[in-house]
Amino acid sequence: MIVIGINNIRVTRQNGKDVEEAISMIATYMASATKDEYDKIAQTIRHDLVFSEYGEDIENFIQYIPNTAETCRICMESYPAQAVLVCANTGQFYSLDLYDIGESPDNSSRGGTIMNFGYDEVSQTSVHITKSPDQKTGYAEIDRGRGIVSVHRMKALFCDDCIWDILNTVEHQLIEEFFIFDTEKRTFSPIDDSTTLQIGDYHLDIEYKDSDYRIDINYTSE
Ligand SMILES: [Zn+2]
Structure with a gap:
C-alpha cells in the first residue's frame, strides 16, 4: 500500500488534490505501522517526498504540509552572532x-x-x-x-x-x-x-x- 501511495504521488504530483489524498493515505498507513516498518517507511518518504528532486513542483507540494512552528528560528529580534x-x-x-x-x-x-x-x-x-x-x-x-x-x-x-x-x-x-x-x-x-x-x-x-x-x-x- 505504501508503494502504491508513493507511486501515485510521483504520477499525480502536478495535481494538488491528488497529492493531498495520497499524503493522507500515507499518514493513515504510517499510523498503523510497527516501529521497524515506520523507520523504513519514514526513510523512503523523506527521500521521495522531501528530497529536492521535486524541483519546480515543490511549491505546489509544500502548501499541503501544515506549518506547526510556533516561532520561526530565523525571524528573531536579536541574534547571538553576525x-x-x-x-x-x-x-x-x-x-x-x-x-x-x-x-x-x-x-x-x-x-x-x-x-x-x-x-x-x-x-x-x-x-x-x-x-x-x-x-x-x-x-x-x-x-x-x-x-x-x-x-x-x-x-x-x-x-x-x-x-x-x-x-x-x-x-x-x-x-x-x-x-x-x-x-x-x-x-x-x-x-x-x-x-x-x-x-x-x-x-x-x-x-x-x-x-x-x-x-x-x-x-x-x-
Ligand atoms: Zn521566518
Whole structure:
C-alpha cells in the first residue's frame, strides 16, 4: 500500500488534490505501522517526498504540509552572532563569529582554541568548528551526509516565508541541509564551492575538497 501511495504521488504530483489524498493515505498507513516498518517507511518518504528532486513542483507540494512552528528560528529580534551556519533540518544555529557581539580582538575575553561540533541525523551531515580568536582565524568543516532536506521538519522550525527563502538558496547545491545566514542583513547564502562572503566583521572563504566543505573564517574589521 505504501508503494502504491508513493507511486501515485510521483504520477499525480502536478495535481494538488491528488497529492493531498495520497499524503493522507500515507499518514493513515504510517499510523498503523510497527516501529521497524515506520523507520523504513519514514526513510523512503523523506527521500521521495522531501528530497529536492521535486524541483519546480515543490511549491505546489509544500502548501499541503501544515506549518506547526510556533516561532520561526530565523525571524528573531536579536541574534547571538553576525554570521551563523544553520541546519535546515534541526534549526540549529552554529556561530561562525570569532568574538562575542560588540567585541573585537583588542577587548575579547576569548582565548585559546574553541571547538564546536554538530550533527544532523536526517541528512547524516556533521559539522566541526574550530576557532582561534587570538589568531583572528577559524574554520568550519562540513562532512557531507545523504543530502536530505525534510520539509516536514522545516515546517516545525521556520515560517513559510523563510522556508521558501531557504529552499531557493540551497536549491541545486551539494549541501542543501546547511546554509549561512547573515543576521544583520537577514540574507541567506548557500554552502557553495569557491565562494567568498563578507558577513559583519568576518570574511568567509568556502572551498570544496575531498568531498567535504571547509569554510575559512578571518576577522577583517580594523
Ligand atoms: Zn521566518
